[in-house]
Amino acid sequence: MANSREADALAADASTNYIREKFGIDDAIASSVLDAALSCGGDYAELFFEHKEAGSIVFEQQAVKNATRSLSQGMGVRVLSGEAVGYAYSEDLDLAALRKAAETAAKIAARDEKTPPIDVVHYETPQYYSPEGSTVDIPAQDKVDLMVRADRAARAYDPSIARADINIVDELKHIAIYTSDGRMASDVQPLVRFNVSCLSERDGSRQTARWGGGGRMGMAYFEGSSPEALAEEAARQAVLLQSSVEAPAGTFPVVLGNGDSGILLHEAIGHGLEADFNRKKTSNYSGRIGELVASELCTVVDDGTIDESRGSINVDDEGNMPRKNVVIENGILQGYLQDRISAGAFGTQPTGNGRRQSFKHYPMPRMTNTYMLGGTSDPEDIIKSVSKGIYCVAFSGGQVNISNGDFVFSVTEGYLIEDGKITAPMRNVNLIGNGPDVLTKVTAVGHDFKLSDGRWTCGKDGQSVPVGVGIPTTLVSAMTVGGTNIG
Amino acid sequence: MREDLLSIATGIVEQARKLGADEVDAYVASSAETSARVRMAEVERIIDATSHAASVRVIKDKRTAVCSTVDLTPKALSALVRQALELATIAEPDEYAGLPDRDELALASQPNLKLYDERIESLSIDEMKDTALRCEQAAFDYDSKVTNSDGAEMSVTRGVVALANSMGFAASYPATNAAIMVEAICDDEDGKKRNDSWYTVERALHNLEDAEYVGRKAAARAVAKLGARKLETTTLPVVWEAPVVRALLALIGEAVSGELLYRRSTFLAGLEGQQVGSPLFNLVDDPLLEGRLGSRPFDGEGVRSRTVSLFEGGAFNGFLFDSYTARRMGRKTTGAAGRSLSAPPSPGTSNLVLTPGEEPSERLIEGIEDGLLLTDLMGFGVNKTTGDFSRGAQGFRIEKGKVTYPVTEINVSGNLKDMLASIDAVGDDVLWLGSMGAPSIRMSQLTISGI
Incomplete structure (x- = not known):
């Protein structure tokens, strides 16, 4: 979204006003707290103010079962002394409480020489999304209507659908960051997710499937994606599992469907390219910039600037602007995802990937929207090229061991490929691979790039942040499929 | 930390009643966290902070809403109650909604489960830093391969x-916990890294393992993984090392939830009273153990805690219920309500304890001609509705009764029902980590996917 400079100036004014309104904070107060944070000689300090309203409505058996709403707010203060971090936070936002937290974090340093904070300049942030129309403050009945529509659609899909469990979760988060090196930035971050879980019961056999979507949007999300479509998708997957067969056990070619399969990139390479692991040399990708780490067909991007995507941010949680970062270009490792500390260690610039779950958490390098660019192959030809393998469409999650590179992801909708044709649906199965190994085995990339709908959350060191993934149809020539059929 | 939580909770209940709630309970929590993290003998991060929050569940005309806030000023709490009552109007009346029956509440007294260690109050950040440094140094000293x-x-x-609730229940309890952890990393010959971590976590400082023990244990586990390779695809008997048995117990703990039962989304639905597991499988949920991480004097709704036998001689005895899921299924609560700030209560486990058997754990391996010693699982590949289990794994090959070499990047799969039935040996070792106590076990056969 393009925006004029005039609009930016207005936005900056508005942000100053809401920070005063939400937090009772102005530049003078922030400066006084930063001063306390550097009172023991720290090199750098930053304040992260957050005000978050979140809600959920749970709908089951054709009725609203309950509704929730929560308010959390506070300030986290981080002080750096070299690469060492002192961190404290407070939910009370009066000056005495803020200074007390700052003085606690300050103790990480023990130096006589003090660096006073520089007066902050208010940075203008881009607007890849807008809080307008956020679902948090609209009448609850409007959200209930969406769930009623989804419920009807799920039941109508198939007589075997015995339950539809639906919920909508949303939040509106105001953040403001003040740094001792003179930066002030703020953002208002809407987030909505609509989830449907369906139970199919047929002749005593029970199968469940989940589906959902969302983004950094308000009600506009439901203009692009109807609740009916989300519900039918969950119902379709549950019914499909009724006729599923055992998945094979062993090593096979794997065709990853476009969109959701981007979770492979997130696990196989995304985490390994987060700069903290590389600074500490605990990642398999440490010291490999400039080397071929993937098939030449692979160009992988982490991009926090996609309009209204779940993983997008207008500013990261350290006050840096998000970017479109090409991490792998034609198979060659270009760089890591940097936060402030790691960028300092590598002598480079932050890449806008410093993120945190909340004011109670320290920032670290995190992904935003991670995806692989489209290639030239026809997706149908990719399927046809496989004589015996599997085709994966939907997933429930993944995990990686950063150090040894082993990663897994769990397939919830997958099929056998026999003689170049997609045949029987498979029962839920896990795939395991080794990141650096699997990406060298990408032998075809389709021209059908797709970003997944906004339903992914990434966990690292106990902190959750919303992310996006995307990928075109991709062939991995060999991966271990954890089925039960040894056949 | 705030001292006035109970009066805040009873104040919320009073106000909600005054404003028209039929039933209400309030849950208020305050905590202080301190941690010292070191890496390569340098301080990496110190965290020191306190926090608090209040949550209210109101039920009016059988309609339920839950609201929470971190702002504990009287004005904000008053707004919280009004917000909850307003929000409840959008829910449909639910005949099962409500607080527990009065005679279920722990009204008279609650057991003292020794969940609080005063020594933690006076522990300094410097002492914690020194402990972390000793732990890491012990890992490096264990073997130069680290x-x-x-x-x-x-x-x-x-x-x-x-x-506190509108039936007159009002109680609070303090709790502490302390943990020490480390992750050790080695370089393998193929350029890969091999890593493992170990930790100790307890309510009281004096129950923690020595920092040096934790360091050596992490180092030993990482070094043992050097040279790991894949296996051929096959089926093998599998010995589950005690630490990884906890992953199995966690899955069973989820599958016994009364919430999944009424959603018919657990493979255990319809199997109450039936023989599901091997006769060697005895599993208890016990919130009354002194000093354990999962212990609680009363549950998240104020219901008396009690020991529940989940599996006895392999027979599945039944599910864990809070008051809502119990009413819904025509049962009684088992005192299993978990509570968080931002959601209604729901049933969950406290401490899961798998009863040890009589075989020394080494014997589990000795009897195997060709098998796998499972040490690590990864991923989320479990379908709780069907019990289908498929997860990434690491471990060691067992040949002729002996552990021979480490394996990695394999997958183990089966169905939880079959897996429980296939347990043919349970060790006499019990490892307590956090809220689970488990011995090692052996399953007669699992599918291994590899090369």
Whole structure:
């Protein structure tokens, strides 16, 4: 979204006003707290103010079962002394409480020489999304209507659908960051997710499937994606599992469907390219910039600037602007995802990937929207090229061991490929691979790039942040499929 | 930390009643966390902070809403109650909604489960830092093959939770926990890294393992993985090392939830009273153990805690219920309500304890001609509705009764029902980590996917 400079100036004014309104904070107060944070000689300090309203409505058996709403707010203060971090936070936002937290974090340093904070300049942030129309403050009945529509659609899909469990979760988060090196930035971050879980019961056999979507949007999300479509998708997957067969056990070619399969990139390479692991040399990708780490067909991007995507941010949680970062270009490792500390260690610039779950958490390098660019192959030809393998469409999650590179992801909708044709649906199965190994085995990339709908959350060191993934149809020539059929 | 939680909780209840709630309970929590993390013998991060929050569940005309806030000023709490009553109007009346029956509540007295260690109050950040440094150093000293560390940390939390409801229940209890952890990393010959971590977590400082023991254990586990390779695809008997049995218990703990039962989304639905597991499988949920991480004097709704036998001689005895899921299924609550700030209560486990058997754990391996010793699982590949289990794994090959070489990048799969039935040996070793106590076990056969 393009925006004029005039609009930016207005936005900056508005942000100053809401920070005063939400937090009772102005530049003078922030400066006084930063001063306390550097009172023991720290090199750098930053304040992260957050005000978050979140809600959920749970709908089951054709009725609203309950509704929730929560308010959390506070300030986290981080002080750096070299690469060492002192961190404290407070939910009370009066000056005495803020200074007390700052003085606690300050103790990480023990130096006589003090660096006073520089007066902050208010940075203008881009607007890849807008809080307008956020679902948090609209009448609850409007959200209930969406769930009623989804419920009807799920039941109508198939007589075997015995339950539809639906919920909508949303939040509106105001953040403001003040740094001792003179930066002030703020953002208002809407987030909505609509989830449907369906139970199919047929002749005593029970199968469940989940589906959902969302983004950094308000009600506009439901203009692009109807609740009916989300519900039918969950119902379709549950019914499909009724006729599923055992998945094979062993090593096979794997065709990853476009969109959701981007979770492979997130696990196989995304985490390994987060700069903290590389600074500490605990990642398999440490010291490999400039080397071929993937098939030449692979160009992988982490991009926090996609309009209204779940993983997008207008500013990261350290006050840096998000970017479109090409991490792998034609198979060659270009760089890591940097936060402030790691960028300092590598002598480079932050890449806008410093993120945190909340004011109670320290920032670290995190992904935003991670995806692989489209290639030239026809997706149908990719399927046809496989004589015996599997085709994966939907997933429930993944995990990686950063150090040894082993990663897994769990397939919830997958099929056998026999003689170049997609045949029987498979029962839920896990795939395991080794990141650096699997990406060298990408032998075809389709021209059908797709970003997944906004339903992914990434966990690292106990902190959750919303992310996006995307990928075109991709062939991995060999991966271990954890089925039960040894056949 | 705040001392006035119980009066805040009872104040919320009073106000909600005054404003028209039929039934209400309030849950208020306060905690202080302190941690010291070191890496490569340098301080990496110190965290020191306190927090608090209040949550209210109101039920009016059988309609339920839950609201929470971190702002504990009288004005904000008043707004919280009004917000909850307003929000409840959008829910449909639910005949099962409500607080527990009065005779279920722990009204008279609550057991003292020794969940609080005063020594944690006076533990300094410097002492915690020194402990973390000793832990990491012990990992490096264990073997020169340990070349890197992902850091060592000591952390403590002190907390108080208070619960009050409109039936006159009002109680609070303090709790602490302390932990020490480290991750050791080695370089393998193929350029890969091999890593493992170990930790100790307890309510009281004096129950923690020595920092040096934790360091050596992490190092030993990482070094043992050097030279790991894949296996051929096959089926093998599998010995589950005690630490990884906890992953199995966690899955069973989810599958016994009364919530999944009424959603018919657990493979255990319809199997109450039936023989599901091997006769060697005896599993208990016990919230009354002194000093354990999962212990609680009363549950998240104020219901008396009790020991529940989940599996006895392999027979599945039944599910864990809070008051809502119990009413819904025509049962009684089992005192299993878990509570968080931002959601209604729901049933969950406290401490899961798998009864040890009589075989020395080494014997589990000795009897195997060709098998797998499972040490690590990864991923989320479990379908709780069907019991289908498929997860990434690491471990060791067992040949002729002996552990021979480490294996990695394999997958183990089966169905939880069959897996429980296939347990043919349970060790006499019991490892307590956090809220689970488990011995090692052996399953007669699992599918291994590899090359």
